[in-house]
Amino acid sequence: MEEGAPMEKAVIAKNVTKKYKIYESQSERLKDMLLPKSYGEEFYALRNVSFEAEKGDIIGLLGVNGSGKSTLSSILAGVVPPSDGELIKNGDSAIIAVSSGLDLKLSGRENIELKCLMLGFSKKQIKEMESDIIEFSELEAFIDQPVKSYSSGMKARLGFAVNVSIDPDILIIDEALSVGDRAFAKKSLDKMREFKEQGKTMFFVSHSISQMKEFCTKALWLEFGEKKDYGPLEEVLKDYEAFLEEYNLLSKQKKKEFREEGFRKQSRKTSEPASS
Ligand SMILES: Nc1ncnc2c1ncn2[C@@H]1O[C@H](COP(=O)(O)OP(=O)(O)OP(=O)(O)O)[C@@H](O)[C@H]1O
Secondary structure, X not given: OOOOOOOXXXXXXXEEEEEEEEOOOHHHHHHHHHOOOOOOEEEEEEEEEEEEEEOOOEEEEEOOOOOOHHHHHHHHHOOOOOOEEEEEEOOOEEEEEOOOOOOOOOEHHHHHHHHHHHOOOOHHHHHHHHHXXXXXXXXXXXXXXXXXXXXXXXXXHHHHHHHHHOOOOEEEEEOOOOOOOXXXXXXXXXXXXXXXXXXXXXXXXXXXXXXXXXXOOEEEEEEOOEEEEEEXXXXXXXXXXXXXXXXXXXXXXXXXXXXXXXXXHHHHOOOOOOOO
């Protein structure tokens, strides 16, 4: 980018919130659907998350299990709508996740065609893209087999190949490099480097802090579905790593209690939007 050129926003999130209802039983769920009175308990998987991403930012989503990273990834990708708040995106987005919306009954090839059709590509364009996608996925021998027969690594390869080939402006990568073999992970990382050089905006969920350090320029730390911190990677990581050091000393039970208590406190807050 030219020096002094104004930053271009890629994503603006304003109080993005995702609520789920938790029911104690199937009958409670049915009553909630059929009767005017509300049943079940409201649970905020994300609450009032606000931030702005500039074009070319690569943002690591940090947070322990259940903090809301995948929920935010799905909302950023447009796969799941927020319950409240607003998300403005400047460009197309695509998500690469371990369970990235593949139809298990269809073959690998049919999944490629379906995904590309859904994105508005013509049959002719799809035919042209198909061989590159198959080659990238390294699934030539299995491409006409149903995806349900694929290993999780193979599914991740297919998902990765399709989503990078459609050349989105905003790419969300949710733990997609954690499955599969090293050689494919390296190839995927190379593709991400290429995207980085092209100035694409990316969101990256990974349990590997070293991968985060290599790629990300910024980090967004989620805790109990809320934004704990957002800023330059090094600054956020410094506090997050110190937190993790203590958190990792906790027993499994204590970690669970920490999360449950955090979400309980968060859900007791009034519905007033938090400041961003
Ligand atoms: N469809 C759903 N219905 C109810 N609760 C949900 C649903 N999806 C996610 N949640 C809950 O929302 C919270 C946030 O989940 P999310 O998967 O976004 O966290 P995460 O940070 O990605 O966790 P992990 O690192 O374990 O993948 C969790 O408590 C999860 O149980």
